[in-house]
Amino acid sequence: MSRGNLALKNNMEQSLPIRVVRGHKCLASYSSKVYAYDGLYKVVQYWAEKGVAGFTVFKYRLKRLPGQPQLVTNRVHFIRRKGHKAQSVLPGLVCEDISHGQENIPIPVTNVIDDPPLAPEGFTYVKSIQVASNIKIPPNGPGCNCEEGCTNPKTCSCAERNGSDFPYVSRNGGRLIEAMGVVFECGPNCGCGPKCINRTSTREMKHRLEVYRTLEKGWAVRSWDYILPGSPVCEYVGVLKRSDELDNVSGNDYIFEIDCLETIDGIGGRERRMHNVSLPRSHANRKDAKKSESVPEFCIDAGSSGNVARFINHSCEPNLLFQCILNSHHDPRLARVVLFAADNIAPLQELTYDYGYALDSVVGPDGKTKKLPCYCGAACCRKRLY
Numbered sequence: 001m002s003r004g005n006l007a008l009k010n011n012m013e014q015s016l017p018i019r020v021v022r023g024h025k026c027l028a029s030y031s032s033k034v035y036a037y038d039g040l041y042k043v044v045q046y047w048a049e050k051g052v053a054g055f056t057v058f059k060y061r062l063k064r065l066p067g068q069p070q071l072v073t074n075r076v077h078f079i080r081r082k083g084h085k086a087q088s089v090l091p092g093l094v095c096e097d098i099s100h101g102q103e104n105i106p107i108p109v110t111n112v113i114d115d116p117p118l119a120p121e122g123f124t125y126v127k128s129i130q131v132a133s134n135i136k137i138p139p140n141g142p143g144c145n146c147e148e149g150c151t152n153p154k155t156c157s158c159a160e161r162n163g164s165d166f167p168y169v170s171r172n173g174g175r176l177i178e179a180m181g182v183v184f185e186c187g188p189n190c191g192c193g194p195k196c197i198n199r200t201s202t203r204e205m206k207h208r209l210e211v212y213r214t215l216e217k218g219w220a221v222r223s224w225d226y227i228l229p230g231s232p233v234c235e236y237v238g239v240l241k242r243s244d245e246l247d248n249v250s251g252n253d254y255i256f257e258i259d260c261l262e263t264i265d266g267i268g269g270r271e272r273r274m275h276n277v278s279l280p281r282s283h284a285n286r287k288d289a290k291k292s293e294s295v296p297e298f299c300i301d302a303g304s305s306g307n308v309a310r311f312i313n314h315s316c317e318p319n320l321l322f323q324c325i326l327n328s329h330h331d332p333r334l335a336r337v338v339l340f341a342a343d344n345i346a347p348l349q350e351l352t353y354d355y356g357y358a359l360d361s362v363v364g365p366d367g368k369t370k371k372l373p374c375y376c377g378a379a380c381c382r383k384r385l386y
Ligand SMILES: C[S@@+](CC[C@H](N)C(=O)[O-])C[C@H]1O[C@@H](n2cnc3c(N)ncnc32)[C@H](O)[C@@H]1O
Pocket: 216, 217, 218, 219, 220, 253, 254, 255, 310, 311, 312, 313, 314, 315, 373, 374, 375, 376, 385
């Protein structure tokens, strides 16, 4: 015996467990395979037999060690079968579709953690942004004169707003090229049709998502499909509100501050790009805007009404990024927030984005700084969300 064969035999003799990683065919992946970690096993038996080519081959019987999370392979087999016919056999299924038919693809919820296994409650699923009654959405901005799909960045006025280029490439139904302070998509006043590449974020969801219960972070979201970098995953949907109205509200974990101006200021090199982007003057400089008390800031509150994005957790090493998008009016303070893949995302990997809190930035009603431990598990984890 040599190499792997010998190593497995030694593991058996020394009672050392081994880690098992299985490969599964996946044509959407660059390597045509995805790999799933299946946990610790021990080698309980080995024997030699004649292989099909006539050589002696060693075979091993492995036994999974008890007390580990459920076998990932079962899930990979389930999701690779595609379709939802067999959804009822999904382990821990507590809800077949949390969107109650609103999304084009059902979003099942599973819970193999709690006993009894509960489903998420206390909110209403909404597919699109709701607007608080005291907020006035500005009228739709001017559109481009392109016909059917926008293809020429030199003549398309929407491309011009994005720095004379389209923010998306058309492969795989549209993928964001790079994160920008704000993306101007085509909207109601544009001449192009619904298939235009510059409407990528407004199309129906294309990945099969699952909401699932975790041990330490409550609910979380994962995809059953391979997600390519730059693909839109979902919009952050909830009620559009003035942020100052929520200043005294505590215990709402589902508020997303719309901060594309901060994003523009904060991301290295973006300012230069901004010279080509026609933001309304009064908002083009966040520091000036902050000085004026009359400029309100807005947020999306998914506490009582929201979509699947409200279940996506924070990670210090995220695989999603959020992108502010304007496609009807052009006021960046009221931009839509859409989550895109920042990386190749294998099936069943948790979807996460960076919540972007500064440490010690959250103060409780008692005036004391609040601290929340982070369980993202990343090697570079800051150990606290805030
Ligand atoms: C928008 S919710 C995300 C969904 C949430 N896990 C749930 O059960 O509904 C944000 C809250 O989730 C929890 N959370 C998100 N990311 C976390 C992390 N990395 N570590 C610990 N808790 C996290 C925190 O309680 C946070 O306030």
